Amino acid sequence: SAVISQKPSRDICQRGTSLTIQCQVDSQVTMMFWYRQQPGQSLTLIATANQGSEATYESGFVIDKFPISRPNLTFSTLTVSNMSPEDSSIYLCSVDGGSSYNEQFFGPGTRLTVL
Amino acid sequence: EDQVTQSPEALRLQEGESSSLNCSYTVSGLRGLFWYRQDPGKGPEFLFTLYSAGEEKEKERLKATLTKKESFLHITAPKPEDSATYLCAVQASGYGGSQGNLIFGKGTKLSVKP
Numbered sequence: 487s488a489v490i491s492q493k494p495s496r497d498i499c500q501r502g503t504s505l506t507i508q509c510q511v512d513s514q515v516t517m518m519f520w521y522r523q524q525p526g527q528s529l530t531l532i533a534t535a536n537q538g539s540e541a542t543y544e545s546g547f548v549i550d551k552f553p554i555s556r557p558n559l560t561f562s563t564l565t566v567s568n569m570s571p572e573d574s575s576i577y578l579c580s581v582d583g584g585s586s587y588n589e590q591f592f593g594p595g596t597r598l599t600v601l
Numbered sequence: 602e603d604q605v606t607q608s609p610e611a612l613r614l615q616e617g618e619s620s621s622l623n624c625s626y627t628v629s630g631l632r633g634l635f636w637y638r639q640d641p642g643k644g645p646e647f648l649f650t651l652y653s654a655g656e657e658k659e660k661e662r663l664k665a666t667l668t669k670k671e672s673f674l675h676i677t678a679p680k681p682e683d684s685a686t687y688l689c690a691v692q693a694s695g696y697g698g699s700q701g702n703l704i705f706g707k708g709t710k711l712s713v714k715p
Binding site for chain 2 (some may be wrong): 519593
């Protein structure tokens with residue numbers, strides 16, 4: 487399975503600022519995904535990021551709030567813009583396993599606290 | 602609306618006390634059902650994929666089964682190191698390509714005491 491790293495692992499930010507989260511994979515992957523895991527809630531897909539095309543956002547998430555970059559097949563960034571305390575959450579990137587099992591492999595997550 | 606419900610929310614077992622976790626789902630055509638394990642401060646770790654009713658998968662003390670409406674994760678003679686949150690997710694066949702949106706339940710937090 488792919489080895490996925492995220493930076494930063496955690497951060498505490500002030501209201502109104504923005505944070506960019508990086509996701510690095512040790513192999514080339516077609517699809518990368520960004521999820522949010524709020525306290526006591528299930529993982530929710532924010533967007534799907536394919537290299538060379540615009541990210542596809544799920545209902546309730548917009549590009550102005552969560553801009554995503556996917557410059558190559560091993561790297562992606564998610565920016566949380568104009569943050570409010572409601573954005574406090576764990577943000578996870580995942581990649582498709584590339585097999586017939588359709589599984590996704592997840593990074594360790596970024597724990598964000600907004601004051 | 603596609604939905605996943607896991608029960609119980611939390612489960613405390615004694616070491617060696619076997620039990621089952623439940624994942625009920627409603628989805629417009631099931632492409633796959635996934636089980637993950639998540640330890641505190643870490644991302645979910647993939648365990649199993651199930652595709653069709655009647656299918657079973659095993660890994661060490663874990664066994665996952667699937668029916669048309671639910672999946673069970675059976676834990677046989679658990680050990681303290683099995684303590685974690687177990688997540689269930691479904692993928693609907695309505696999404697194109699080799700991957701699609703995973704819809705997760707809230708998870709079952711399992712604690713195994715020695």
